[in-house]
Amino acid sequence: MNIYNLLLLSITLFFIGIWGLVINRRNIIILLMSFEIMYLAANLNFAFYSYFFNDILGVIFIIYALTVVGAESCVGLSVISVYYAVHRDVSLN
Numbered sequence: 001m002n003i004y005n006l007l008l009l010s011i012t013l014f015f016i017g018i019w020g021l022v023i024n025r026r027n028i029i030i031l032l033m034s035f036e037i038m039y040l041a042a043n044l045n046f047a048f049y050s051y052f053f054n055d056i057l058g059v060i061f062i063i064y065a066l067t068v069v070g071a072e073s074c075v076g077l078s079v080i081s082v083y084y085a086v087h088r089d090v091s092l093n
Helices: 003-023 028-052 057-087
Strands: none
16 A cells, blocks of 8 residues: 555544534534544554654654543543533533
8 A cells, every 4th residue: 555545544534533523512422532533543644654754753652642642531531421420411512
């Protein structure tokens, strides 16, 4: 595969994440999943460039970014659970 097809895959995933943010404004869990898809598309971009340029710094940045995204996801899910405990609903009005 060439880099153009791989970048097309990454761009497609990123726009699916943006589409999830724009279309859905009510469910907070789907918003969090859309953010995660966008983060993973960006990390996929770093992986492709790291592979094609034979550079290890892209992989190091991916590991760092995935730890930050994992922490963000944990904080987001804990905020959602507290919101659900208070309001008994996860939809945003």
